[in-house]
Amino acid sequence: MAGGGFSLFFMLAVATTTLPLSFAAVYKVGDSTGWTTIGNFDYKKWASSKTFHVGDVILFQYHAQFHNVMLVTHPDYQACNATNPLNTFTTGNDSYPIKTHGHHYFLCGVPGHCLAGQKVDINVARDSSLLAPTPQAAPSPMASTSSSTAAATSVPAVSPSKSPPLNALMGLLCKLGFAISVFVVFASTYA
Numbered sequence: 001m002a003g004g005g006f007s008l009f010f011m012l013a014v015a016t017t018t019l020p021l022s023f024a025a026v027y028k029v030g031d032s033t034g035w036t037t038i039g040n041f042d043y044k045k046w047a048s049s050k051t052f053h054v055g056d057v058i059l060f061q062y063h064a065q066f067h068n069v070m071l072v073t074h075p076d077y078q079a080c081n082a083t084n085p086l087n088t089f090t091t092g093n094d095s096y097p098i099k100t101h102g103h104h105y106f107l108c109g110v111p112g113h114c115l116a117g118q119k120v121d122i123n124v125a126r127d128s129s130l131l132a133p134t135p136q137a138a139p140s141p142m143a144s145t146s147s148s149t150a151a152a153t154s155v156p157a158v159s160p161s162k163s164p165p166l167n168a169l170m171g172l173l174c175k176l177g178f179a180i181s182v183f184v185v186f187a188s189t190y191a
Helices: 002-023 043-048 074-079 147-153 166-190
Strands: 026-028 057-061 069-072 087-089 093-097 102-107 119-124
Touching: 043 119, 057 102, 069 093, 074 102
Parallel strands: 026 057
Antiparallel strands: 057 093, 069 087, 069 102, 102 119
16 A cells, blocks of 8 residues: 555656646737738737746747847837847747746847837836735845936836736645645555
8 A cells, every 4th residue: 555655646646746737828919910020010018918927938930031039138128229139039939938027028020120119128027926926126225327217217017916926826726726726645555
């Protein structure tokens, strides 16, 4: 029975630890339009209609002969400056996994495309905790007073929802399920 209990414990441990990974979303930039200058698609409106989380994947689909994707800094995003990208994607089917909170700025580096609106700001907000509210960060006294920094800090924050986010609830339920599974395995092994 001890070997069977260990096997059951192992299977439950794997299932409960990998379950939260399946909740990552894949967002195709521009939805069915994709990443293009045709049709004057509003990428700012598209991004504002989504709620991005760490672990999600941003998918850029485009015709690689006519477009590219560049990850840039906030000042370069604002100025449509493609001369110093942090990263460049050119396959036409590029995935960008979100690994950090904050803004992720993308633009097309083909001359004129960014100025025509082919740029997107993916803003990944911090997920609130179920156990304790996250305090709001005060502005750093070391913060620069340049116009780009002032513009970045003057963006109004999204008002928090009174209900906890779904992925936070799922994480809590997974932990609870794991704890119950461990208890059941040990109780059945030693009973």
